Amino acid sequence: MKTIIKYVTLDLVRNKIMIIYALILAALSFSVLSIDSNSSKGLLSLLNVTLLFVPIISILFATIYFFNSIEFIELLLSQPVKRNKVLLAEYIGLAATLCIAYTIGIGIPLAILAPVYASVVLLVSGLLLTLCFSAIALLIFVLFKDKTKGIGAAIITGLFFTLLFDGLLIIFIYSFSDYPIDKPILGIISFNPVDLARILMLLQLDVAVMMGYSGALFKKFLGTATGSVYTVVCMLFWVIVPLFISLKIFKKRDL
Amino acid sequence: MIRIKELTKTFGKFTALNNISLELKTGSVVSLLGPNGSGKTTLIKSILGLVIPEKGEIVINGQPIKNNWEYRSQIGYMPQIGRYPDNMTIAQVINMIKEVRADVKAYDEDLIHGLGINKVQNKTMRSLSGGTRQKVSACLAFLFSPDIFILDEPTAGLDPLSSELLKEKIIAEKKKGKLFLITSHVLSDLEGITSNVVYLQDGNIVFYKTIEEIQTVTGESRLNKAVAVLMQEIK
Amino acid sequence: MRRAEVICFVLFVFVCTHANARNSKVFANSPGSLQQAIDKTMPGDTLFVQKGTYKEHDIHINKRLVIIGDNWPVIDGQNKYQLLTIEHDSVAVIGLQLQNTGRSSLTDIAAIKLLNANYITVRNNKLYNNTYGVYLQNANNNIVDGNIIQSNSVDELNSGNGVHAWKSAYLTISNNIISGHRDGIYFEFVTDSHITNNRSFKNVRYGLHFMFSHRDAYRKNVFMDNGAGVAVMFSKFVEMYDNTFVHNWGDAAYAILLKEISDSKIIHNRFIKNTVGIYFEGTSRIQVLNNEFKENGWAMRVQASCSENNFERNNFESNSFDVATNGTMMLNTFRQNYWDKYDGYDLDKNRIGDVPYYPVSMYSVVTEKIPAAMILYRSFITDIMDQVEKILPSVTPDQLKDDAPMMKSWNLQ
Numbered sequence: 001m002k003t004i005i006k007y008v009t010l011d012l013v014r015n016k017i018m019i020i021y022a023l024i025l026a027a028l029s030f031s032v033l034s035i036d037s038n039s040s041k042g043l044l045s046l047l048n049v050t051l052l053f054v055p056i057i058s059i060l061f062a063t064i065y066f067f068n069s070i071e072f073i074e075l076l077l078s079q080p081v082k083r084n085k086v087l088l089a090e091y092i093g094l095a096a097t098l099c100i101a102y103t104i105g106i107g108i109p110l111a112i113l114a115p116v117y118a119s120v121v122l123l124v125s126g127l128l129l130t131l132c133f134s135a136i137a138l139l140i141f142v143l144f145k146d147k148t149k150g151i152g153a154a155i156i157t158g159l160f161f162t163l164l165f166d167g168l169l170i171i172f173i174y175s176f177s178d179y180p181i182d183k184p185i186l187g188i189i190s191f192n193p194v195d196l197a198r199i200l201m202l203l204q205l206d207v208a209v210m211m212g213y214s215g216a217l218f219k220k221f222l223g224t225a226t227g228s229v230y231t232v233v234c235m236l237f238w239v240i241v242p243l244f245i246s247l248k249i250f251k252k253r254d255l
Numbered sequence: 256m257i258r259i260k261e262l263t264k265t266f267g268k269f270t271a272l273n274n275i276s277l278e279l280k281t282g283s284v285v286s287l288l289g290p291n292g293s294g295k296t297t298l299i300k301s302i303l304g305l306v307i308p309e310k311g312e313i314v315i316n317g318q319p320i321k322n323n324w325e326y327r328s329q330i331g332y333m334p335q336i337g338r339y340p341d342n343m344t345i346a347q348v349i350n351m352i353k354e355v356r357a358d359v360k361a362y363d364e365d366l367i368h369g370l371g372i373n374k375v376q377n378k379t380m381r382s383l384s385g386g387t388r389q390k391v392s393a394c395l396a397f398l399f400s401p402d403i404f405i406l407d408e409p410t411a412g413l414d415p416l417s418s419e420l421l422k423e424k425i426i427a428e429k430k431k432g433k434l435f436l437i438t439s440h441v442l443s444d445l446e447g448i449t450s451n452v453v454y455l456q457d458g459n460i461v462f463y464k465t466i467e468e469i470q471t472v473t474g475e476s477r478l479n480k481a482v483a484v485l486m487q488e489i490k
Numbered sequence: 491m492r493r494a495e496v497i498c499f500v501l502f503v504f505v506c507t508h509a510n511a512r513n514s515k516v517f518a519n520s521p522g523s524l525q526q527a528i529d530k531t532m533p534g535d536t537l538f539v540q541k542g543t544y545k546e547h548d549i550h551i552n553k554r555l556v557i558i559g560d561n562w563p564v565i566d567g568q569n570k571y572q573l574l575t576i577e578h579d580s581v582a583v584i585g586l587q588l589q590n591t592g593r594s595s596l597t598d599i600a601a602i603k604l605l606n607a608n609y610i611t612v613r614n615n616k617l618y619n620n621t622y623g624v625y626l627q628n629a630n631n632n633i634v635d636g637n638i639i640q641s642n643s644v645d646e647l648n649s650g651n652g653v654h655a656w657k658s659a660y661l662t663i664s665n666n667i668i669s670g671h672r673d674g675i676y677f678e679f680v681t682d683s684h685i686t687n688n689r690s691f692k693n694v695r696y697g698l699h700f701m702f703s704h705r706d707a708y709r710k711n712v713f714m715d716n717g718a719g720v721a722v723m724f725s726k727f728v729e730m731y732d733n734t735f736v737h738n739w740g741d742a743a744y745a746i747l748l749k750e751i752s753d754s755k756i757i758h759n760r761f762i763k764n765t766v767g768i769y770f771e772g773t774s775r776i777q778v779l780n781n782e783f784k785e786n787g788w789a790m791r792v793q794a795s796c797s798e799n800n801f802e803r804n805n806f807e808s809n810s811f812d813v814a815t816n817g818t819m820m821l822n823t824f825r826q827n828y829w830d831k832y833d834g835y836d837l838d839k840n841r842i843g844d845v846p847y848y849p850v851s852m853y854s855v856v857t858e859k860i861p862a863a864m865i866l867y868r869s870f871i872t873d874i875m876d877q878v879e880k881i882l883p884s885v886t887p888d889q890l891k892d893d894a895p896m897m898k899s900w901n902l903q
Contacts, residue, residue, distance in 0.1 A: 210810060
């Protein structure tokens with residue numbers, strides 16, 4: 001498995017799109033961080049970049065990559081290797097490369113221009129998002145036989161989590177505003193890795209106060225370490241669950 | 256040897272393989288023939304474990320393949336379309352497969368030299384022509400000297416010289432008692448190497464005969480003609 | 491006018507003491523020496539308190555007297571007692587260090603207490619670790635100036651205020667540095683007073699807190715890092731000029747909370763990095779002019795209960811929300827403010843935008859109605875909502891607008 005991970009990564013780090021992705025992120029980070037002397041503001045801008053680009057790019061690139069590797073996967077599977085190992089190796093190799101690109105694009109500028117604790121959290125939430133959405137891409141890959149349909153599903157999923165989910169959430173909040181909905185909202189939020197990443201990051205910045213302003217529960221829950229731990233654990237679930245389901249399906253899937 | 260017993264595979268309403276039983280013996284070159292959609296690829300993929308049949312059994316060298324993956328060390332597979340990660344070089348692909356097969360230490364690199372793959376080994380896969388990729392696939396299939404070879408349209412994209420070289424290699428390996436399962440559209444390419452012919456249609460075996468039987472029945476010596484005549488008779 | 495009177499009177503006292511009064515000294519050599527020394531003085535005397543530590547308490551001053559500390563002699567209440575009580579007019583307490591009063595929830599224990607005393611000067615003293623610093627009750631025409639008033643309160647219950655005034659008038663509270671109390675400056679029923687050039691920071695509750703205190707003027711004060719900022723309620727004719735409100739940051743913090751305030755002026759103040767710049771509830775006829783609102787969560791929250799307030803020539807920059815409101819009616823006027831979020835144009839080049847600016851964003855309306863929506867803070871959907879609302883206004887109060895938004899910010903230095 002290590003062998004496959006190694007070669008998949010070696011292949012992907014030379015992928016043009018991957019290099020462009022890292023470069024664009026780096027350009028954005030350097031410009032945002034050097035314009036603003038206030039690191040908190042710069043971090044918020046980078047958070048927006050992360051929340052918009054990372055899910056969409058990760059899921060799209062990963063889906064396309066998996067579908068393009070189907071013959072390669074067949075070749076590997078004609079060797080005496082377990083199916084699970086091949087699929088997992090493909091995922092790890094891809095996720096590792098996306099993470100490297102994000103670390104270069106966002107992490108290095110942060111380390112140079114804003115070496116604060118919140119920067120570490122931004123990096124972590126970006127990496128977790130990358131892992132989540134590559135895992136979801138893997139699930140899409142094993143669920144769809146057709147590449148075009150798969151890419152369509154990836155686009156829809158990406159948009160769903162970055163935009164539509166929050167839209168539905170606000171409709172929900174609006175419709176049930178007469179009821180105590182603080183707790184359900186926290187529950188619902190757990191179903192969207194993008195929201196989780198956003199909240200995880202906001203909790204590290206002083207703007208978290210703005211959320212605390214709105215209700216005792218948010219303050220009590222999100223204001224403590226519990227909030228951060230909870231969001232991270234939820235995001236890890238978003239990596240593990242799709243991966244697990246993918247492996248399960250892939251075991252029985254025809255190629 | 257490969258023994259297939261009552262193998263059935265459907266994709267939705269479409270029956271790709273319909274209760275097929277087949278026995279392929281060592282030391283033979285079996286040509287798998289049939290029109291598009293007749294179930295050739297499904298059969299090959301079933302043997303490789305890429306397609307999971309809903310009924311029936313495949314036994315390779317006495318080992319049932321269900322829920323098993325080690326048996327694939329005995330098979331060399333050459334796919335119809337060889338697509339490899341774009342930015343890997345040929346050398347990297349070969350090294351990777353070698354590393355995956357860490358259990359094997361002796362490599363059969365005849366084809367690598369014969370087809371001139373070693374001369375272009377630092378080119379990335381993206382820059383290769385279809386023919387060169389076919390050559391890489393062929394090299395990989397023969398690399399570990401397996402007992403069984405499964406070659407899916409091996410000569411489709413090859414130049415005549417390479418095609419001839421591959422044939423010679425197949426004959427040489429056959430003499431060592433290896434089993435070949437080959438699909439091809441171009442029957443003339445199988446001329447002279449085939450020992451058995453399996454003809455599939457709509458997921459059923461139309462006939463499974465040795466080349467001698469076919470020649471006796473039809474009175475034709477050329478495979479092309481012989482098969483055509485045979486088909487005519489059956490209809 | 492009032493101030494002039496006070497100054498005249500202090501001068502008069504000064505002249506008197508030098509004309510026919512004696513000077514005397516007191517040393518920290520025997521217990522109770524300070525009270526004895528005070529008792530020995532005649533009205534109009536000056537008592538020089540020599541350097542040392544006086545472990546005395548409940549010292550009463552009930553005659554006209556000037557007490558001057560030589561290099562800040564220490565009067566220590568040993569965390570049990572009250573220190574100085576002034577119950578007579580025309581006393582000056584200068585240059586003492588008063589520390590460690592007791593703490594009690596039953597009585598208000600103070601370092602310096604003025605009971606029914608007028609024309610008092612409390613100047614250049616150091617007040618450390620006291621429940622109440624300077625406590626004025628029913629005391630008029632007094633000056634509290636240049637004192638350092640520090641404590642280390644942790645909660646509201648067991649703490650007192652830095653400068654506490656109740657039922658007084660014509661006070662001058664100036665140049666004090668106040669921190670670590672419950673409220674930095676607390677006024678209740680205090681009128682016609684001046685609060686100038688004080689620094690009030692890191693107090694548990696409010697930096698400044700006043701109620702029922704009319705005709706007071708607050709100038710050039712700095713309020714920083716207070717638990718809940720500044721709260722002013724039920725008062726009229728209040729003037730707040732040139733003050734700075736910085737980093738009153740917490741989930742119930744306001745730079746200024748205004749409740750039932752009317753006919754007042756808030757001019758040329760700076761509000762930087764507060765959760766809420768100014769919170770208006772039930773206010774009317776307030777002039778809010780030439781202020782700077784920068785990097786606040788909400789620059790202003792104007793409740794629907796406010797009317798006839800006038801917001802002009804203010805700068806709004808880098809605030810998360812410029813204005814939030816809880817209703818759809820708006821009876822206040824906004825004119826010629828600079829809003830950094832304004833994206834209109836100025837074709838006639840008169841430096842005033844040609845289309846109105848609507849400072850209430852749709853998302854702020856939603857969060858005002860349903861606070862839980864705050865969970866979506868900084869998500870894309872909220873940006874989209876605001877953009878859509880700009881094109882097709884439906885939720886935001888359409889009367890709340892600035893018809894003449896400035897293209898460039900005002901220079902308010």
